[in-house]
Amino acid sequence: MADSLIQVDRLFKSYGGVHALENVTLDLRAGEVHALCGENGAGKSTLIKILSGVIAPDSGEVRIDGRPLPAGKVHATEDAGVVAMHQESTVFPDLDAVDNLFVGRELRRWGGLLLDRSAMRKQTSDLLAQLGEDIDPTRPVGELPIAQRQMVAMARALSRDCRLLIMDEPTASLSGRETEFLLQLVRKFCEQGVAVLYVSHRLEEVFQIADRVTVLRDGRLVETRDISSINTDDLIRMMVGREGAELVGRQARTGSFGGDVLRVNNLRRDGVFEDVSFTVRAGEVVGLAGLVGAGRSEVARALFGIGPCDGGTITVAGQELPTGSVAKAMACGLALVPEDRQHEGLVLPMSVGANLSLAVLRSLTRNGFVSNRLEQELAEHQIAALSVRTAGTAAAAETLSGGNQQKLVVGKWLASRPRVLILDEPTRGVDVGAKAQLHRLIRRLADEGMATLMISSELPEILSVSDRILVIREGRISGELDGVNATPEQVLALALPDEREVAVPS
Amino acid sequence: MNALADIAIKLLRQREVGLVLLILLVTAIVSLVDPGFLDDRNLKDILVRSAPTVIVACGVMLVVVTAEIDISVGSLMALLAALMGLMISHNEWQLSMWIGIPTVLLCGTLIGLLTGALVTLGNVPSIIVTLGLLTAIRGATTLLMGGENIDGLPDELQTLSKVGPAGMPLGVWTAVAVLIVTQIIITHTPLGRRLFALGSSDYSARMTGLSATRLKLFAFAYTGFLTALATVVDVPRLPKIESGIGSGFELLVVTCVVVGGVSIAGGRGRLGGVVLSVILLTMVRPVLTFLDVGEAGEKWTKAIQGLFILIAVITDTVVSRSRRGGARNTSSRGTQVAVPRDATGGPAA
Numbered sequence: 001m002a003d004s005l006i007q008v009d010r011l012f013k014s015y016g017g018v019h020a021l022e023n024v025t026l027d028l029r030a031g032e033v034h035a036l037c038g039e040n041g042a043g044k045s046t047l048i049k050i051l052s053g054v055i056a057p058d059s060g061e062v063r064i065d066g067r068p069l070p071a072g073k074v075h076a077t078e079d080a081g082v083v084a085m086h087q088e089s090t091v092f093p094d095l096d097a098v099d100n101l102f103v104g105r106e107l108r109r110w111g112g113l114l115l116d117r118s119a120m121r122k123q124t125s126d127l128l129a130q131l132g133e134d135i136d137p138t139r140p141v142g143e144l145p146i147a148q149r150q151m152v153a154m155a156r157a158l159s160r161d162c163r164l165l166i167m168d169e170p171t172a173s174l175s176g177r178e179t180e181f182l183l184q185l186v187r188k189f190c191e192q193g194v195a196v197l198y199v200s201h202r203l204e205e206v207f208q209i210a211d212r213v214t215v216l217r218d219g220r221l222v223e224t225r226d227i228s229s230i231n232t233d234d235l236i237r238m239m240v241g242r243e244g245a246e247l248v249g250r251q252a253r254t255g256s257f258g259g260d261v262l263r264v265n266n267l268r269r270d271g272v273f274e275d276v277s278f279t280v281r282a283g284e285v286v287g288l289a290g291l292v293g294a295g296r297s298e299v300a301r302a303l304f305g306i307g308p309c310d311g312g313t314i315t316v317a318g319q320e321l322p323t324g325s326v327a328k329a330m331a332c333g334l335a336l337v338p339e340d341r342q343h344e345g346l347v348l349p350m351s352v353g354a355n356l357s358l359a360v361l362r363s364l365t366r367n368g369f370v371s372n373r374l375e376q377e378l379a380e381h382q383i384a385a386l387s388v389r390t391a392g393t394a395a396a397a398e399t400l401s402g403g404n405q406q407k408l409v410v411g412k413w414l415a416s417r418p419r420v421l422i423l424d425e426p427t428r429g430v431d432v433g434a435k436a437q438l439h440r441l442i443r444r445l446a447d448e449g450m451a452t453l454m455i456s457s458e459l460p461e462i463l464s465v466s467d468r469i470l471v472i473r474e475g476r477i478s479g480e481l482d483g484v485n486a487t488p489e490q491v492l493a494l495a496l497p498d499e500r501e502v503a504v505p506s
Numbered sequence: 507m508n509a510l511a512d513i514a515i516k517l518l519r520q521r522e523v524g525l526v527l528l529i530l531l532v533t534a535i536v537s538l539v540d541p542g543f544l545d546d547r548n549l550k551d552i553l554v555r556s557a558p559t560v561i562v563a564c565g566v567m568l569v570v571v572t573a574e575i576d577i578s579v580g581s582l583m584a585l586l587a588a589l590m591g592l593m594i595s596h597n598e599w600q601l602s603m604w605i606g607i608p609t610v611l612l613c614g615t616l617i618g619l620l621t622g623a624l625v626t627l628g629n630v631p632s633i634i635v636t637l638g639l640l641t642a643i644r645g646a647t648t649l650l651m652g653g654e655n656i657d658g659l660p661d662e663l664q665t666l667s668k669v670g671p672a673g674m675p676l677g678v679w680t681a682v683a684v685l686i687v688t689q690i691i692i693t694h695t696p697l698g699r700r701l702f703a704l705g706s707s708d709y710s711a712r713m714t715g716l717s718a719t720r721l722k723l724f725a726f727a728y729t730g731f732l733t734a735l736a737t738v739v740d741v742p743r744l745p746k747i748e749s750g751i752g753s754g755f756e757l758l759v760v761t762c763v764v765v766g767g768v769s770i771a772g773g774r775g776r777l778g779g780v781v782l783s784v785i786l787l788t789m790v791r792p793v794l795t796f797l798d799v800g801e802a803g804e805k806w807t808k809a810i811q812g813l814f815i816l817i818a819v820i821t822d823t824v825v826s827r828s829r830r831g832g833a834r835n836t837s838s839r840g841t842q843v844a845v846p847r848d849a850t851g852g853p854a855a
Contacts, residue, residue: 053715054712054713054715073715074713074714074715075715078715084713086713090707090710090713090714091707092702092706092710092711093706093707093773094705094706094769094773095702095703095706095773099702102699103700103703103714103716104700104703104715104716106696108696113695114690114694115693115694115695115696115699
């Protein structure tokens with residue numbers, strides 16, 4: 001093919017006898033956005049690591065313009081024009097933007113001995129300006145908001161002479177508008193002839209931006225297709241390799257609710273959110289939509305007593321809940337599945353069983369000691385109930401895939417038999433199959449009478465799971481929609497900051 | 507009031523400011539009790555005593571910046587002092603000190619390199635490696651010295667410790683030179699930036715193609731070299747070399763690095779804070795002497811130095827808590843910069 005820029009030729013890679021990649025071949029063309037899809041564990045990360053030179057394949061090679069890329073060498077790979085933006089965490093939080101951009105390939109003077117700080121600073125400001133970001137290049141990047149951190153990572157990629165840009169889940173922590181902005185940037189690079197390999201779990205993004213899509217499953221190539229020749233269902237089928245893994249249908253809802261379980265009145269945190277009032281009924285899933293930064297997570301954290309709150313009342317089943325105490329929130333029957341499951345939801349090195357029992361340890365004690373038998377029973381019960389895929393109750397939580405880790409966090413909180421379950425981005429970074437399972441789980445819990453408050457940045461998730469949708473804009477509830485009839489456009493209209501102050505149709 | 511508090515917090519966030527204030531405060535109090543504290547000789551003595559600690563702290567700081575630690579420098583100092591003594595003493599091998607000094611520097615560097623190799627290639631946590639070396643090297647020193655003290659050090663070595671430009675002995679100038687070199691490494695070389703990058707996030711460092719092995723080897727080798735240099739600076743001050751030399755030194759150095767504001771988690775720290783904390787901690791003993799607390803003074807030195815660690819760690823926590831609070835505020839509203847609050851709320855009329 002004339003315009004083929006990168007050829008990936010029969011890559012094999014295995015870890016301890018398990019094939020992570022098996023005979024994967026594909027080509028990337030200059031100026032195209034090529035999406036790479038597959039469930040977690042399908043081999044995407046391995047492929048990206050090989051392409052970007054972090055690891056070397058067992059066999060096979062990658063060629064750029066027909067010349068083989070050096071295997072397993074990040075610097076040489078970057079010099080050849082292949083630059084990767086790994087997942088959000090690949091910045092150095094303690095370093096400023098200048099150092100983040102240039103560390104590893106610093107500009108030098110004095111015969112290469114000393115750094116050329118001023119030249120690096122200038123290039124950094126120029127690049128950030130190109131991206132339309134006004135970031136103080138001397139501030140530690142860890143102190144910047146996530147979206148700006150992402151822009152620093154982007155600028156870092158651009159500071160290389162880039163011919164293939166690999167983007168691994170670049171929008172995982174961005175709001176809708178920030179995502180839109182990033183996608184525009186991606187288009188711009190393509191017009192300049194850069195090839196982009198785009199990895200995302202958000203399928204709507206893939207359809208929005210990709211020219212072609214390659215699907216991996218269990219380390220093998222499924223197919224490379226023109227995006228115009230397939231639809232979402234086709235793509236999901238290719239990824240999961242089985243029928244019936246579709247998202248929960250909107251009609252799966254019963255629509256019969258009990259009384260108010262959670263009542264929130266005028267909840268306020270100065271400068272973050274104000275005048276937040278809503279109720280959640282037994283058996284109801286209330287979706288909390290809005291842009292990242294609109295104050296959704298902060299509301300959830302205030303409810304659970306982890307985050308500060310400056311006023312308002314919270315009532316759980318008629319009982320007023322004092323703010324600012326997790327212990328009291330738990331005693332009242334609240335449970336929060338946090339956004340950052342790896343840090344806040346789980347103790348990764350601890351076993352699956354120990355994680356599941358963590359929130360209810362007291363009830364598992366006999367004579368002051370934790371009963372191994374009770375703990376084991378609880379763990380086995382939860383693993384079965386939530387169909388967690390694990391090597392056993394003794395396996396470390398970190399050995400589980402993202403989706404199964406998330407089920408574990410949910411299981412940990414369900415063990416405390418909560419009345420109200422608060423889920424903050426329950427399926428972020430989770431593969432399609434596990435996502436559908438989690439959605440079904442949320443619905444099942446609701447049918448059993450759980451009052452659920454679900455925060456999500458993914459519109460399809462909000463729309464397909466919620467009975468009722470609350471939208472937060474800039475710390476205020478901007479509207480409420482019926483979950484069954486709401487359209488994505490309606491939610492988005494309520495979520496986006498609106499400078500025009502549209503007259504509300506009565 | 508709020509603005510004042512903000513400024514105060516911002517200033518105190520700079521570890522150096524707090525340390526300078528503390529040094530000035532202590533100096534003021536002591537010189538009120540006994541003006542002799544401000545005597546040239548005494549101030550010079552504090553600097554001379556600080557010199558070896560400053561030199562080694564420059565190395566250990568770089569190790570800590572990569573999120574590792576080295577607690578073996580006290581024993582290494584003893585071993586190198588014994589080696590140097592054996593080589594140049596009249597009663598032993600009677601070699602020229604111009605052979606002895608380079609040999610000691612070379613040995614220090616090699617042992618540092620070995621430490622680094624055990625940590626990186628052997629993949630053993632540095633606290634364990636250097637804890638083992640702390641004991642093993644101390645044992646090797648005892649064997650080497652055969653239970654005897656080494657005396658008969660040449661006079662020319664002793665004079666080396668007393669002379670120097672501007673009335674300051676060579677040891678102090680050595681420390682100044684090491685400080686300058688280390689500062690240049692930190693702020694002006696790719697190497698220094700990469701050490702901080704590695705400590706800030708080893709995952710990102712791997713994805714960026716930085717070699718953690720090479721960087722850590724450098725940090726440990728540099729520490730070994732500087733420990734040897736500190737030995738060369740310190741030995742001439744001693745009438746004889748005893749096997750107990752340098753014991754506890756490793757903890758003093760780590761204390762200085764931590765009190766100086768270097769994050770034990772890696773990635774953050776400045777040399778200025780380290781130097782100031784060395785001076786502050788070195789002042790503790792002379793201050794107690796001048797306050798004339800008598801016998802008690804000796805006993806209190808360690809307790810007070812230890813107290814500084816606790817104070818440093820607690821202020822660290824308090825300050826970073828207030829900073830994190832600030833960062834969260836900016837991040838939660840940061841995405842809305844395009845729409846100023848007044849634009850949405852104000853012009854309803």
